[in-house]
Amino acid sequence: MWMKIQSARGTRDFYPEDMAFRQWLVERWREASRRAGFVEVDGPELESLELYTDKSGPEIAEQLYWLEDKSGRKLALRPEFTPTLARMIAARQAALPEPIRWFNVSRCFRYERAQKGRLREFFQWNIDLVGVEGEIGDAECISIAVDALKNVGLTPADVQVKVNDRRLLGALVRHLGIAEERVPQVFAILDKRAKVPPEALAVMLAEAGLESAQREGLERILAWQGLGDIEARELATSEIHAAVEALNRLFAHLEHYGIAEWCRFDIGIVRGLAYYTGPVWEVHDLKGEFRAIFGGGRYDRLLGDMGGKAMPACGFGCGDVVLGLLLEERGLRPAAEPAADCFVLREKPDWPEMLKAVRFLRGMGLRTQFDLKEGRLKRQHEKALESGARFKVILGEAPWPRARIIDSRAAADGAMKERVADLAPDDPEALKNLKVFLGVGAS
């Protein structure tokens, strides 16, 4: 009866191939993080529900998993890492040297309808850079994201970082005469522009109370292909001027990071979240088949709003689901590594001898398998082949400790390398030779 129970909606089982891929992906994330000198942190998967409702309002409880513990405390499975980060920083901020360079890989949960690329349980990589005010901080974050993209085998022909700045968009919207209190609503509508036909967008903007001149102005702005398209008359206000200069500084940094070809300005990038205060960016696949792979930006007020000292901050998040789908689709998902380096075989069963060999090989740090099911030699050869182990160690052809070792990796001339040697030799020279043959670092 237990086998009738399916995995819960929106969750995944990770069989060995899936687990290998997940760990490979997480390792690529960690490499990119560490290359930039970031350190890993983590917090609990269970957090007080208030941590999320205080920030986003009680409605947010509908969109996450929460429960009451045996004492009646309301706890939530974390839907993201940022609130935890804010809490951790607030608790120690006096002692943390700035800038804070932290990264995190967390299992997160969201209670929402599962769809392709969007599950209820997923893994998310977060980079947070706290204490850096200038565009160099945003550029640093983007460069780490691009490093990770390269690290998994993607190229600018596959994906692109689309960069915008909320201050620019906000200044332009205000310049069109749109009331300040309407700006969040207008942002929310603009955020949908890629998913909705232009006519529908116009209707939504009209319903938001925008006059036709304002709608036309927005359409003109959204048609911009680059910063160079910004017409002189749009630069009328100092606010717009300053925002454009900030973006120019950001792009200059990206140029010097050597990643300009990965990045482009896109006035349409808004991000759904209200807390972004400056540059915002997303990574999308060029074909537009998938939803955003990365989302990031600057959130200078978040830490202060969460009860800590106000500190400038920027960062991004990247989930495993969409990135995994993209890599799968592009054929970039790597094959799992073999689980063994050595496979020990012996025709006549002789466990003491077999286990002496196994202990010796494992003692050298070699991942070693043998046939636990006592198959005949032919079957053992098949299992050795299936294991993917590089070395076959064949016992019993000569008296212990003599073994024949076959290196399945072809030599330069294409021949199989093979040698007969004593296992666990006392002679240091023989041991050294054996280690060289088995590719074990001398020690």
Add this chain to the structure above:
RNA sequence: GUGGGCGUAGCUCAGUUGGUUAGAGCAUCGGGUUGUGGUCCCGAGGGUCGGGGGUUCGAAUCCCCUCGUCCACCCCA
């Protein structure tokens, strides 16, 4: 949460207008063959056809509910 498509073996899928004990390939397990082996041959296990209810002499097939999945909406930290 709303609407729609799809659920047959571990995987990819057959299964005629409703008609005997539901099939194939791959995979798994076992046996045999083959000259350091991934070949070939033989065999086996595995499905209450996602689950439950209904219609019918009879349901994988038709109807309802439910679970899962995919798509669109809502939302997207």
